[in-house]
Amino acid sequence: MSAKDDPTSLGNVLVELGLITPKQLADAVERQENSTIEQLLGAVLVHQGYCSKHDIETAMSAQKGLRKGKKINQALAMADLAIQRKRSNGARDRAIESGARFTRSTTGTTYPAVTAEMLAKIGNGG
Numbered sequence: 001m002s003a004k005d006d007p008t009s010l011g012n013v014l015v016e017l018g019l020i021t022p023k024q025l026a027d028a029v030e031r032q033e034n035s036t037i038e039q040l041l042g043a044v045l046v047h048q049g050y051c052s053k054h055d056i057e058t059a060m061s062a063q064k065g066l067r068k069g070k071k072i073n074q075a076l077a078m079a080d081l082a083i084q085r086k087r088s089n090g091a092r093d094r095a096i097e098s099g100a101r102f103t104r105s106t107t108g109t110t111y112p113a114v115t116a117e118m119l120a121k122i123g124n125g126g
Contacts, residue, residue, distance in 0.1 A: 008066040010041055013059040014051060024050040 006012065011025040020028075028044045035044075042056040065076055 008063050010056070010059055010063060013063050013066070014045070014055065017055075017059060017062070019055045019059065020045060020050045024048070 007016075011020075011029065014020045015022055015025055024045070028041060028048055028050060031048070032039055032041055032044045042053075042060075045051050046053055046056060
């Protein structure tokens, strides 16, 4: 089974957590495959600014629980994923709304060249 087809692969766990988008994952995998030096996917994702080292550690912890054979470990990992997804989505939504407020306050309107998503990305180190 390839990493793309494995629901417990690091990339898929990060997407499931809402910490990266499928497009960001595809971009990082492409960069990893085209790199002249061997790099771990997590390192590529952090270098690209798609997520933080903490996000990678969170996903790896969830991945470990998902890959253990015991149902209780898998259930606990899924609960952790749900909690983290709720936290990260809430933070992203707050950052986007904050960016939208900033854009409205500085321009008097939502300026089409600057989106709230762009400001949220800048605010998250991207």
